[in-house]
Amino acid sequence: MWKSAQGMEYLNEALRAMERDGLKRALRPLTPLGPTRALLHGRELTLFCTNNYLGLTHHPLVMKKAREALETFGAGSGAARLVSGHTPLHQTLEEAIARFKGCARALVFPSGYMANIAALSALAGRGDVVFCDRLCHASLLDGCRLSGAKTVRFRHNDPASLRSLLPQHPGRKRLLVTEGIFSMDGDTAPLASLHALAEQSDLGFIVDDAHGTAVLGPGGKGTPAAQGISSRGLVLTGTLSKALGSVGGFIAGDGVLIEYVMNKARPFLFTTALPPASAAAALAALEVVEGRPEILNLLWENVERMHRGLAAAGFAGAKTSPIMPLVLGSPERALRVAGRLLDRGYYVPAIRPPSVPPGTARLRITVSAAHTEEEIEGFLTALNEALEGESRESRVESQKS
Ligand SMILES: Cc1ncc(COP(=O)(O)O)c(C=O)c1O
Known part of the structure; x- marks a missing residue:
């Protein structure tokens, strides 16, 4: 690495600035227990953030074929x-x-x-x-x-x-x-x-x-x-x-x-x-x-269920996909709500700039065909608690200009 203190200081200062602005990232080691659940430091969490929309990461045929290919190739x-x-x-x-x-x-x-x-x-x-x-x-x-x-x-x-x-x-x-x-x-x-x-x-x-x-x-x-x-x-x-x-x-x-x-x-x-x-x-x-295209029906039933729950919680949005953004504005606010959800056993990390435009930090809630009704209902209850005292005005429109 650079020998001069100046080079390293640049990196340290950049990291400090990220920390100050609520934009610093950290890795969390999750051990999957299936498509919708994982262990984090020994604690079981339900995930509402993956792109595993059909739960196929753990489908028996998918795993079997991967194992066979591993043995052969x-x-x-x-x-x-x-x-x-x-x-x-x-x-x-x-x-x-x-x-x-x-x-x-x-x-x-x-x-x-x-x-x-x-x-x-x-x-x-x-x-x-x-x-x-x-x-x-x-x-x-x-x-x-x-x-x-x-x-x-x-x-x-x-x-x-x-x-x-x-x-x-x-x-x-x-x-x-x-x-x-x-x-x-x-x-x-x-x-x-x-x-x-x-x-x-x-x-x-x-x-x-x-x-x-x-x-x-x-x-x-x-x-x-x-x-x-x-x-x-x-x-x-x-x-x-x-x-x-x-x-x-x-x-x-x-x-x-x-x-x-x-x-x-x-x-x-x-x-x-x-x-x-x-x-x-x-x-x-x-x-x-x-x-088995009917697997898609399970996904869309869950999209509908989550969408209904979010609308009841005061967040109206498009029901066009399994991705439902809950735009909260500042990184601090998104981190705060994500933290409260984590305390309640639900994993939805705060998405912050540069992944999204400034002022539109959010929870990017995703559902999967593999979520159960109980998991979704439990999440919605936890979300309502986590949003206690927060404004329910989703700012999803403001970023589109
Ligand atoms: C719209 C879009 N395109 C491409 C990618 C990249 O795909 P991959 O994760 O397979 O590299 C992503 C993943 O985050 C994405 O959201």
């Missing part, structure tokens, strides 16, 4: 995909994802973050323009930066804002980027209007459906399918690490697009392949979702 993949890290499991998984998404081909990555930075950095470059929703996930913004393209951010979920910006930013190639379900707000993008604009203005259209995959649309096919939009011509990205209960990410789209990304994207070329056991787990999860 070993713990790691040993090299990048284009060296020796590509197995028949990766190939079958890519075929299954392409089929599920209604696309010609798919390409799998070790994480959804990498899929996003790969898509953007391969498809855009200097001289190009990327129009990006203002609340897009960090991985999409990092992808824009990595690409070297000019990034223009439009108002959240506002096609009119995008339309007004288009004539001001000509470029060699232009791309539009948004999310299916927004990760911190749980609302969905108006894909039909955005798609029409993309068609009119010849924009490549990337939809990150990390949270919509195996959640929204017929059979969980995702947000475009839920809004009646064909996958044809879209660049779809997503993760295997949320509703599909494993780890990894993907890009799905036209054959030429995937061939190009596979040859061009540095986050694909220069990293070790997804472990085979994770590919096997994701493949089994897709099999569960396709073979």
Whole structure:
């Protein structure tokens, strides 16, 4: 590390500033007891914060297939995909994802973050323009930066804002980027209007459906399918690490697009392949979702139950996804309410800037198909107690401008 005191002092001062502003993070070692429960320092907690929307992390078939793959293929993949890290499991998984998404081909990555930075950095470059929703996930913004393209951010979920910006930013190639379900707000993008604009203005259209995959649309096919939009011509990205209960990410789209990304994207070329056991787990999860789509009904019943409870507690919000933000404003306030919930046995960490815009710290409450009615009712009671003396005015609208 730096020999001069000055270098280390910079780090210490930055950490002190984070502490002062309520923005310092700490790791907590959770030992899962199943999809919705975990031990923290020997204490049992119920989780209302994971992206394990279908509880598939602990599904018997998913675990069995991962175990079998571990026995056959070993713990790691040993090299990048284009060296020796590509197995028949990766190939079958890519075929299954392409089929599920209604696309010609798919390409799998070790994480959804990498899929996003790969898509953007391969498809855009200097001289190009990327129009990006203002609340897009960090991985999409990092992808824009990595690409070297000019990034223009439009108002959240506002096609009119995008339309007004288009004539001001000509470029060699232009791309539009948004999310299916927004990760911190749980609302969905108006894909039909955005798609029409993309068609009119010849924009490549990337939809990150990390949270919509195996959640929204017929059979969980995702947000475009839920809004009646064909996958044809879209660049779809997503993760295997949320509703599909494993780890990894993907890009799905036209054959030429995937061939190009596979040859061009540095986050694909220069990293070790997804472990085979994770590919096997994701493949089994897709099999569960396709073979037993009624699992989605359990999720949506729980979304409905939680939404009703939150509305009764004074927090109205959109009932569009398993993500329900309870925007509390300051980091201190979010930390205070999260702490009170923890005291009562419920784990929902405070989400603070830079994960969300300043002034919109929140509890990001998520529900899963695996939650029981008792767990949700218990959580709602605890939440009401934790909010005692706090204003119930959710500020979710204020961040959208
Ligand atoms: C919208 C969105 N895209 C991409 C990612 C990254 O996915 P992964 O966790 O698989 O890297 C996330 C995860 O937080 C996300 O919320």
